[in-house]
Amino acid sequence: MFRINGKAYAKLGIIGRGGSCKVYRVLSPDFQVLALKKVKLEGMDKKSIDSYANEIALLESLRGNPAIIQLEDSEVDLEKKSILIAMQIGDVDLNEVLKQQKTSTGTALNMNFIRLTWQQMLGAVHSIHEAKIIHGDLKPANFLFVKGALKLIDFGIARAIQSDDTTNIYRENQVGTLNYMSPEAILDSGAGGGAGPKMRLGRASDVWSLGCILYQMCCGKTPFANLHMIPKLQAIVNPNHEITYPESLDPAAVDAIGLCLRRNPGERPGIVGGDGLLSEHWFLHQDKI
Template sequence: MSHPSGHGAAADGADDRRPGPGSEAPTQVGPYRLLRRLGAGGMGTVYLGVNPAGGQVAVKLIRPDLARLAEFRARLKQEADNARRVARFCTAAVLDVDINAEQPYLITEFVDGPTLAEAVAGRGPLSSAELHQLAVSMTTALMAIHRAGIVHRDLKPSNILLSRLGPKVIDFGIARALDTATRLDLDRYGADHQMGTPAFMAPEQARGEPVTSAADVFAWGGVLIYAGTGRYPFGGGSTPGLLFRTVNEPPALDGFEDSLRPLVEEAMRKVAADRPRAEELYARLLDLRADEPAAVPQPPLSLSEVTALIRPLITNPRGARPGPAADPLTP
């Protein structure tokens, strides 16, 4: 789940304001007063809340029907644990969690800023400089997430908050710790075996195969395509058709930033082992400049231009000033 208008859209392109399965919106959970609904997702609803000291927080409530299942309470605890393992600079910090409450909840810091999905929908694709900044910030976040031993598995525009201090990656609801590789028995939840958002899934996710940090790198490329063009990397339409294109076709890069195109193409290779790691992406991003046009081949220098360049080296090799007669290039 995500948090729009300061804590994101539940699913890219979906209406996150739809009513939840509960009858009335709650006004209090634990010691937290709820002010308004921010968004909803598969596991529940996110509210803007106030803690006992008067500070704003984001409150994630599990859906009442799911709260009856011990597995989903455990998932909420796992989400909190995963988020706490990640460096705080790149995500919304977890402040509190209660999986034993009548309606379990997770409390995080409230990030006052739109999601990337909202920003692109509201004002169009990012500029070249903004796109480079986003690329570096997302790569930095992925390095921190992977360093913590976590695979996010659902990196998408609605899970990236544009705070005043830079982008933050949120929503570790389906993230998986690298040290707990056991596959969830999703049939028990009545859910599809493909976990993630189809528009940004890696091919191995689309095929229902085990995923690694390489899936996050693939999604990184897809998010940049969306941010730079306003379009999904493999178009829209039905989920089966979308996943087929993800597995079998290259992403649509028409109109995308030329300087970032090679990195995105490498990040979105079909075979996970062929993709660069986040650290490799970061190192290569440091060598790019958003304000420089692509290099244009220059014509070879003429004889007179070469002469002008090397004349000082021949006529003044040690700083002395030779007379005209000593200049071998003088006609």
């Protein structure tokens, strides 16, 4: 049994593990099957502990949003040196769907499935941007199917925008998953003033990551997958490095990906609005051709 705020959760089995974290399938006091993340704090540095506290705070602020995994309960137990987070449980994440598709057929996903999934992804990310939150680590593993609906998960390195400048937030280190990281998440913005590097992130950084995911859904791999680490870093930030597409790929998909993968964040489209990927682009709106 686990106890969170005095309530008992029955352990049904383990779902996954990584580092100091394990995720269990549990039964709640009101007989719901949930996912329970247990994080051991022993030996963990303050920055890592803060990331879990940050995740809880952001999930609390996003309660009721149908496009976000729902937090059911949480507790920081300093006596037992652990954090317990009970959440909605999912069926399968998008990364697993992509792996299964590649293994079974060796081809990319069905275009109708891609369009529907892309639409839900854009809606989920738009909803957190509206709440002034930058996710910062968008990748297939962080989109979870829950009873057929796609939900965004893992807000460990997400950041709330604190000021009225909704364009940028700054990080003092490179965080994220390289295959989906934007150029500005890699390059020093110079804002540190000589006190160490600072990477400038904003809504456009999440849009870049979304473009990488759309490319992967359409092509079976990420845009820079064939490159080793140093050439990959160089290619991501180099505007002269051309991204190639299969000749058979839907031109609307190519156009949407190309817009997302513009090196200059100021040139990337928004999710909604005049040239919005969700509201206007012809990949989702055939009548806009």
